[in-house]
Amino acid sequence: MTLTAPETSTRAAPAVPGRSRSTLARRLVPYGYLSPTVLLIVVLMVVPIVMVIGYSFRDNVIVQENSVFAGFANYTKVLTDESFLAALKNTGVFISVSTLAHLVLGLTFAMMLNSPLLGGVTKAIFRIVYILPWLFTIAVIAVIWRLLLDPAGVVNHVLQTLGLIQEGVNWFSDPGMALWAVTFVNIWAGYPFFMISLLAALQGIPNDLYEAAAVDGTNWFQRFFHVTLPQLRPVIISMAVLDLIWTSHQFALIWMTTGGGPLNATEMLSTFTYKQAFSEYEFATASAAAVIVLLLTMVLAFFYVRSQRER
Template identity: 65%
Template sequence: MITSHPTRARTDDHPVAVAAGPEPSGAPAPRRGLTLAQLRARFTPYGFLTPTGVLLIVLMVTPIVMVVQYSLMDRVITNKNPAFVGFQNYLEVLTDPVFTVAVRNTLVFTVGSVVAHFVIGLAFALLLNTPLLSHRVKAFFRVLYVLPWLFTVAIIAVLWRLLLNPNGVVNYLLGTFGLTDGQTQWLSDPSTALGAVTFINIWSGYPFFMISLLAGLQGIPRDLYEAARVDGAGWWGQFRNVTLPQLRPIIVSMALLDFIWTTQQFALIWMTTGGGPITSTEMLSTFTYKLAFTQYDFSVASAAAVVVLLLSMVLAFFYVRHQKARD
């Protein structure tokens, strides 16, 4: 048996010292302190984010915490010594019949608006992307179709209140063609008010879908359409098997965003009908506003605001989840 010494070796009968090997790989390396340059490089991004973080805390987190706190108290602001009542304010909101009406109106208003925004926006986007029209004609219609998106909510509300007036242009045209008697109270009749404000919101919001879908259409490779035509697909087959699948991520993202924004629509409703007549156009936003600044019941209004916040967070969760899946 031949054995070797770990630190000695023999050459020409003379012992020669052999250097010891390196330390085992499992041994911990000596820890060195971070230099000033390394610390600066590590914390510089946080320095840039600090102003935004402070603004978010002051302008978003703090008000939300205050509203949640108010919703658990009794008669805050108007009462010097408000008492803790727990979830009583939430019970009062959820059992209020006007709240049920507001939820139903909000769903009708939102679903109708989002579906119409998609249909109209897609139709106009396809029209503006067709090779059958010249560039000048398409440029003219692009400017024309995007005009509703350039107006502020106040201008849109005043404009349509004048147009839908009993003596306005809409009644005049409908009466001239014999479609109505020409004296319809579009915004004052409970049977037509919700449909009227939904139509106004559709008119003012479809350019958001149109512009987004037009950008998506222009990004679809032409090779896909050529391959579809080679396979014998007509215009409907190309639309169903090429256009819609390519636009699906944009459609889902825009629909979720539009749903969130439309459920929180307040200015347009308030400046056209104020939630009336009676409760025919009462939305969650106007319902909460009236609780706070008409009835001065800030505790119940805070509870209603928290309910709306939770519903919005559910929609936001699905939107963020879809964006992560898309990425």
């Protein structure tokens, strides 16, 4: 008598409906948490950007019910406008000088606060003093510096006392000085952010690197250029690109100090776009200018993302 082994079934077990539904629910949970943020981004950012891009290709938008398609006419009008070209030039000077000064001042003060030559109490006092500009709002900063740089203000009084000038200078009303005056104010208001970020990066550099460099007989300058700067390079690049983006969008400080004047001497891309929309009521032209600013900002954002990926 021959015994045969029972046949084993090779068919897969039928899927349990309840288990598949629970797996699907677990996969959808992260999207549920993200959905409020995604909804806000779409409503508050994506939709307005799409609307502005649409407005830039039409004429008589918002002010008239029936607008007409204008193609690239608004972009041509903006790019050939002398005020826009002046604003583009002023913005380039404003952001480049501000970013460079922020970097130099921030690194200088950060290295001073990181120096072992200063005691703990002295460092705490200097930290409070250096971070004060960052605690003020733009409105307060604008009012303070308008009073300080007034022809009868403190700055002119000190310069006259030292014999550097003969009469008070109206820094914000002089076409040759206004741009440098608002740039100086922006530098004063923004360097603490660089200082704090670079100070944190300096404190993260291992002391072993400096000790090894000292054993090799290097001086302070060699350790700075061959140890400190290479270690700070990722932070410096990220901060510089971010500062270029933020400074290019500076509006409140310019508007509350000079309003873009005198004679377009401090006209920026932000103030030019604002005037086109809410002073001239040329919303189509303002939309075209806003799209151009968006494209320029996206170029800077591309380099920022690229630097982050390299890190």
